[in-house]
Amino acid sequence: MVSFDDLRDRLTATGARLRAAVPLAELTTLRVGGPATVAECESTEALVATVRELDAAGIPVLLLAGGSNLLIGDDGFEGVVVRIATTGVELTGDAVLAEAGANWDAVVAATVEAGFGGLECLSGIPGSAGATPVQNVGAYGVEVANSLRRVRLLDRASGEIRWVEPGELGFGYRTSVLKHSDAAVVLAVEFGLRADGSSAPLGYRELANALGAPEGESRPAAEVRAAVLRLRADKGMVLDPDDHDTWSAGSFFTNPIVADENVAAVRAAIASHLGADVAVPTFPAAGGVKFSAGWLIERAGFAKGFPGDGSPARLSTKHTLALTNRGAATATDLVTLARTVRQGVAERFGITLEPEPVTVGVSL
Ligand SMILES: Cc1cc2nc3c(=O)[nH]c(=O)nc-3n(C[C@H](O)[C@H](O)[C@H](O)COP(=O)(O)OP(=O)(O)OC[C@H]3O[C@@H](n4cnc5c(N)ncnc54)[C@H](O)[C@@H]3O)c2cc1C
Structure with a gap:
């Protein structure tokens, strides 16, 4: 060293x-x-x-x-x-250009305040602008890949700096070629915006319902941003130093995509534990079916707040998908909790949940 x-x-x-x-x-x-x-x-x-x-x-x-x-x-x-820790943000015509370290929610807020739409569903997500392409950050039916125009990368092998088109970044659900890779540093990102100030089409039922709007329609970006921030706060998904439910990495597990050939077995396992008539929330996904990790965790017997008072690491009391630090947790405590939840879901339903955060010096 x-x-x-x-x-x-x-x-x-x-x-x-x-x-x-x-x-x-x-x-x-x-x-x-x-x-x-x-x-x-x-x-x-x-x-x-x-x-x-x-x-x-x-x-x-x-x-x-x-x-x-x-x-x-x-x-x-x-x-x-x-x-x-870079901070630059610049609105240029119908686009926003942000340095990698710029606070993401401040970027979204700046676009909405300037009368542009497109990013409002991604309001309230913590972290930096430069990290958003890394896992193709998404929420409420929108992903950054939907409006990303280009990314400025430092290629660490060659030392070269160049602008890269989204098509080169291998975007998928909560992933890209940049995740779990040391190949490049994102230096800046540029997003195209909706110049009429309307939101991206509402692709998420809970949000559309909150706005009293049909799915697929747009609403003024500022209204959608406010609704998203309310929904997220109710789930502990907006950082608040006074609320331990937000001492998290957001959703700890990704929603598992089960390959078409395995879906029947998973459905049978769910039916054998919960009854044949249980309604299982699923979503179409490339090559298979996406199940809800939060639903699986809860139905595997892990309630909000598990394992209960006194434990330094617990599931959020608002959302079973967030693992939280109640103030004195260590990484080891969080890994232990993650393993317990993952094993419980695997034993009951035959699905191995994958962590969404990047782990460093620990593994599940
Ligand atoms: C309360 C809460 C709610 C959340 N909600 C959501 C959500 O709704 N949707 C969602 O997708 N995510 C969500 N997240 C996860 C997280 O906010 C996002 O993944 C965010 O983009 C991470 O940004 P960051 O700057 O904190 O990245 P960091 O945690 O600092 O880094 C994450 C990874 O990206 C790499 N990285 C960071 N910056 C760069 C760069 N410039 N170039 C190359 N690699 C880089 C790091 O090395 C690391 O591997 C949530 C997290 C919390 C705590």
């Missing part, structure tokens, strides 16, 4: 601010994670120079922006955490 002094010498010219032994719990929304050296980059130039320098020296890098989709182990990270 390179010493802190060596690192400081190496990174001085990059413009990054180096800090030793930072508890990563301070930088993640789950508020867990052991110590690491952190290089804070407040400009894109500093970010590029820092990552290039660390890569050239063969020093492991963990990119971290809002820390809202990361579960970092209690031993921290052996290497350098590059904290992306």
Whole structure:
């Protein structure tokens, strides 16, 4: 391991601010994670120079922006955490251009306030603009892939910087070629907007109902944003330091997509536990059927708040899909809870849930 002094010498010219032994719990929304050296980059130039320098020296890098989709182990990270703290946001015609570290909800708010639509369903999602393409962030029937125009990437193997079209990013449900990959750093993102200020067509029944609108129609973006923020707050899906239900990484498991050939077996397992006439929420998906992870967790016997008072890590009391830190949880506590839930669902229904956050130094 390179010493802190060596690192400081190496990174001085990059413009990054180096800090030793930072508890990563301070930088993640789950508020867990052991110590690491952190290089804070407040400009894109500093970010590029820092990552290039660390890569050239063969020093492991963990990119971290809002820390809202990361579960970092209690031993921290052996290497350098590059904290992306750029902030620039610019509205240009019918598009918005944001530096990677810009707060995502502030980007959405700026577009809505300026009279543009398109991003309102993605209101209230924590974290940075630059992380949104990483897992093709989505909510209420909309994904960033729907309106992303281009992404500015630093290719870490070649050191080159270039704008990339969405077609190159392999977007899928909560995934892209950027997730679980060290190949590139997102430096900036550009989204196309709806110049008439109308929302994207409402593709999610709960949201359409909240607005008293038929599915498929649009509404003024500002109205949709307000409704989304209300719905999300009721589920503990908007960060609030005073509410432990939001000390989470959002949904901890993705909704499982079961391949067509396995759907009958899963339905049979569900029927054998819950009765043949149980209504199972499912959604069409490429190559199979998407089941609701939250529904499966609850029906496997894990109620909101599981395992109950006194446990440092619990399911949110508002939403079974969020694993939460009640104040004193460690990463180990969260992993233990995640394993218990995952095993319970697998035993009852034959589906292995996959974590949505990126895990570092821990695995399920
Ligand atoms: C309360 C709550 C609600 C949430 N709701 C949703 C939701 O509705 N929909 C949804 O999709 N997600 C949701 N999330 C998850 C999370 O907010 C998103 O995934 C968000 O985009 C993560 O951004 P971040 O800046 O915090 O990323 P981080 O957690 O800092 O990083 C996540 C991953 O992306 C990588 N990364 C970060 N920035 C870059 C970059 N510039 N270039 C390359 N790689 C990068 C990191 O290395 C890491 O692997 C929620 C989380 C919370 C806590």
